[in-house]
Amino acid sequence: MRTARFVLLGLCICVLSGCKPGKIVDNLKPSEKPVQVSDDRTPVKRDLMSKVSRGARLSLEEQNRLQGAKMNNSMGEEAFRNQQYEIALQRFNLAIQQVPDYVDAINNLGRTYYVMQMFDVSLASYQHAQDVAAVIEPDNTEIQAVLHANIGDVYRQRQEYTKALEEYHLVIQLAPHSARAQYEIGNLYLKQAITQYPATDRIHNQAWKERTLRNAIKQFDKALYMDGSLSHAIKARAITYTVLKEYNNAWTDIEELEKLNFEVNPDLKKKVLEGLERERKAQQFRPGT
Numbered sequence: 001m002r003t004a005r006f007v008l009l010g011l012c013i014c015v016l017s018g019c020k021p022g023k024i025v026d027n028l029k030p031s032e033k034p035v036q037v038s039d040d041r042t043p044v045k046r047d048l049m050s051k052v053s054r055g056a057r058l059s060l061e062e063q064n065r066l067q068g069a070k071m072n073n074s075m076g077e078e079a080f081r082n083q084q085y086e087i088a089l090q091r092f093n094l095a096i097q098q099v100p101d102y103v104d105a106i107n108n109l110g111r112t113y114y115v116m117q118m119f120d121v122s123l124a125s126y127q128h129a130q131d132v133a134a135v136i137e138p139d140n141t142e143i144q145a146v147l148h149a150n151i152g153d154v155y156r157q158r159q160e161y162t163k164a165l166e167e168y169h170l171v172i173q174l175a176p177h178s179a180r181a182q183y184e185i186g187n188l189y190l191k192q193a194i195t196q197y198p199a200t201d202r203i204h205n206q207a208w209k210e211r212t213l214r215n216a217i218k219q220f221d222k223a224l225y226m227d228g229s230l231s232h233a234i235k236a237r238a239i240t241y242t243v244l245k246e247y248n249n250a251w252t253d254i255e256e257l258e259k260l261n262f263e264v265n266p267d268l269k270k271k272v273l274e275g276l277e278r279e280r281k282a283q284q285f286r287p288g289t
Contacts, residue, residue: 069098073105080112088112103133103143110150114157123154145174149181161188179226183233186219190240216240231262239268247275 058066076091089112095105110125130147133140152167165188171181193212220237223230238253250272257264 065098069095069102069105072098073102073108076105076108076112080108080115085112085116101132101136103129103136106132107147107150114150114154117157119154119157123151123158126150126154141174145171145178148174149178149184152181152184156184156188161192164188177226179223179230179233182219182223182226183230183236186216186223186233186240187236189213189216189219190236190243193240194243210244213240213244229260231257231260234260235262235264238272242268242272242275245275247272247279251276 072091072095076088076095079085079088079091089109092105092109092112095102096109099105106125106129110122110129113119113122113125126147130144130151133143133147137143148167148170152164152171155161155164155167165185168181168184168188171178172185175181189212193209193216217237217240220233220240223233224237227233234253234257238250238257241247241250241253254264254269254272
């Protein structure tokens with residue numbers, strides 16, 4: 001039983017992280033420090049993007065500065081796609097130096113630190129982007145939703161699950177049809193159910209665990225209602241059903257994943273098949289059958 005629990009915990013962690021391996025560069029020391037990303041939430045300085053958002057005319061010098069910032073941001077995005085993260089950081093920092101209220105570049109800075117697993121400075125970058133966006137585009141709920149999701153991702157990686165849930169719920173308030181936010185909330189419920197035990201007695205723990213797992217399934221159902229091809233949500237729901245020992249439902253999800261050509265973890269498939277076999281044998285020996 002202990003081994004099976006560890007297998008499911010490993011599967012859960014894999015789902016939470018998205019199981020998307022990428023090249024992570026260890027011990028990188030960017031040659032330039034991040035701009036305006038301190039924990040003190042540096043006051044926002046209105047600059048060119050604020051003018052652009054208001055439709056104001058830019059001088060020739062400002063146009064050149066904006067063009068240079070956009071070029072550096074684009075080059076940073078290209079370096080990011082090529083997993084050249086230190087170069088990406090340099091380019092994003094240059095873009096921010098040229099245009100301090102450039103939300104896209106600040107967000108990209110946070111995203112780069114995130115994939116480098118430098119979560120503290122990634123969080124500071126995202127929060128600064130959030131502050132800037134609130135000043136120059138206060139009515140842009142789309143960018144605020146994206147930034148809340150990014151901040152939620154950082155809290156999840158730092159295992160600050162309550163804060164992560166708060167951020168993902170804010171995403172849903174701003175973007176009610178966000179399948180990804182519903183999926184992330186479900187993942188956090190699943191993670192909590194497998195790893196946390198809030199009560200001191202077994203009965204209350206079991207009741208809390210089942211309630212939390214049911215909440216996870218509701219979230220996965222919502223995500224899949226919005227996007228039926230969200231394979232990671234189907235996988236996470238299959239794991240949740242497996243923890244609940246509802247093997248028929250788990251197997252239905254596994255079959256759906258295989259139809260989508262999604263690689264199913266062999267340990268999960270084995271556990272579900274073993275559960276179905278136990279249920280079949282129990283049915284055979286049940287009186288009256």
